[in-house]
Amino acid sequence: MSTPFDLFSFAKRIPATPSIGSTTVTKPDHIHLSFGFAAPHLFPIEQLSRAAYEAVAQHGRKALQYSGSGGPRKILEWIQNRSLVHGIKAELNQIMVTYGSTQGIDLAARMLLDPGDHVWVESPSFFSALQAFRTAEAVITSFPIDEDGLRVDLLENALLEAGRNNKPIPKFIYTMPTYHNPGGVTLSNERRRRLAQLAETYNFFIVEDDAYSELNFSGRKFPPLYTLIPERVIYLNTFSKIIGPGLRLGWMIADKRVIEKARLLNLGGSIGVFTQEILAQLLDGFAFQEHVDQLILHYSEQRDVMAEAVQSSFGDHVTFHLPEGGFYIWLQFGKHVNTSDFLRDAAEMGVSFVDGKSFFAKQEGYPYARLCFSYVSEEQIVRGVNILADAYFAYEEQRLFGLTKQQPL
Template sequence: MTVTRQSFQFADRIPSTPSIGSTTVTSPDHVHLSFGFAAPHLFPIEQLNEAATEAITSSGRQALQYSGAGGQGKIRQWIQSRSAVHGMHVKEDELLVTYGSTQGIDLAINVLVNPGDHVWVEAPSFFSALQSLRIAGAKLTSFPIDNDGVKVELIEQALLEAERSKAPLPKLLYIMPTFHNPGGVTLSVERRIRLAELAQRYNFFIIEDDAYMELNFTGEQLPTLYSLCPERVIYLNTFSKIIAPGLRLGWALAQKEVIQKMKLLMLGGSVGVFTQEILAQLLERIDFEDHLGQLKAYYKNNRDIMVDATRQHFGSDVTFHLPQGGFFIWLAFNPGVNTTELLPLAASKGVSFVGGRSFYIGQDGLHYARVCFSYCNGEQITRGIRALAEAYKEWKSGTVQIG
């Protein structure tokens, strides 16, 4: 008997576009400039080993329960103390530990956004945030960035026009103000102040995704949007960039009412309680400022290597903002270049990157490319940029040969 299987109707919220990821090439010689990863040799392996051992021997049976042990309290205290260093003074009930900052993005969006709500984003913007907003059914509008971050004057003009015409105002603005992914730019102090004022006046929330804030090569500390407008900002950060991404721990800061609503969506209860126990033990064993200094020195050196290689091999064919922190350089080619077409050619030459199209809500961004300087070492970065330039010149000449 032959059974004819009917097609199954999955939930409408599942996006039609595939998720964006890095290359799956596994060749040992391949240069993964697409990977927005931390440098693995900088993970504090020995101290983590000691911390994990202590977590097991001192409180393992309790730490492995649903409710965990004392590590959760220590992590929350550390986050409060570190936040205060950056001008954010939060109470216990204004803090939520999350599975990385990406879960924080998703929780915040699901708390704030109903299908059809208007949400404003930067152009370009972090693709995982865009994916979450699409799943939530948000109506997206984007605003361009320049070397001083998102153009807040255009946001203000749009708000004034919406108010004048009685058009819908935004429910939410998602922004990465410091060492933007992918743009590498940082929102100026003047724009931060004005954006905070606009959020208060027009009653919209800001999700401040500050994942790269600690990786600051200059030492200049800018006020967070949260510190300027805590009643209208959900602040997100993560241990992924400063300790190790595999821990999958981050945090959100917001008003008590917002945190309570975000907690309601966390059906599994407390996040990674045993991992928090290990991390708490680790943070007691390391000099965090010294550890952070090592990260910043290494990433700054890698940035400089990538900048030098890009200038040498591309010349005036690309432009970019010099990032003062973070992981990324955002390459701008001439408008006629299509980096989506360049992806397979670059892969054939042993290098991957992320095409600019992935960071936009429409069909824009085709002449941009994101390259990461954190994961690969200096030799790999130089080799990868050289291979990317070779692929580009071959594409430009029309003599493309793949395979």
């Protein structure tokens, strides 16, 4: 039986979007190692409740208008001041509040990319960014990461070849230099400086996704790429990891001409002005650094629990880089393994993860898996990793048994 949608044609540029990491599972006892969510018990609920009351009581009638009350400007000023901690100096007209950092990625793609333009990314990369670039009908080229982040040497070789052979230079390079999602690695200072030099020499933008930089477990400092070449960087950050993702507020920092173009594309006008009013009330007098320190303590302990559980459950069947911040551990299995093959079995056994292929622009990444340590409890981490190991070893046994059956007697 046909439906109205059988006769309806959607835009061809809309990419297929399968569910990621069994995110549709709703069983109450399911362990979601796939969810890149913040820990809910660390949300400042009491302070937000008071802030929401104050926003309504003091500014409600103005805050509910299109342009809002004083909250949006206070948020810009807070972002400006907090950015100084990380070495970023920006005027207010260089800052734009976004619907999370993901809208910033989408805006960058729509500002800079025409169909057929080139964008270069890390391999692996953030799947929502890849989706945005595919929707923009860009040509995506990817470059591997190692324990020091993006292989800038390979990227430089590609630029040299493009220059010699009159091939396209990327309009921009999308990178997560600090506590990479999913890889967990951090771009070294030497590579940061070289990448900035290449952006200047070859005249391309860098879209710097810095969503996890506040969650610094080691105390080691890494300069944002924006501080090295501000005229060539579109810097993105978010309140999702440090206050709560449900706020759907992030920000973009860039040259004022870039921000002017981004505002033209933001057809809805100001972003969540009433939410900004609440957040402004929260941040006024909020012990933000103490809050961040609490997040760092909790997430670093979660990371250690997961790392120990992985080593105990998998032994030498996997390798991983111990992240110095962020939310994720990126497992690498043997080359013969396809983590997609036991994704469903693991979900049926009670645990979800994200298979590696979801993070790659091409058909690759099969021996990898992303695990998130931020959302679930320590007990759930240990139990979830054990279940995942059971699913993997069952897959391995079945694979080896199948191979044995096919061997001649």
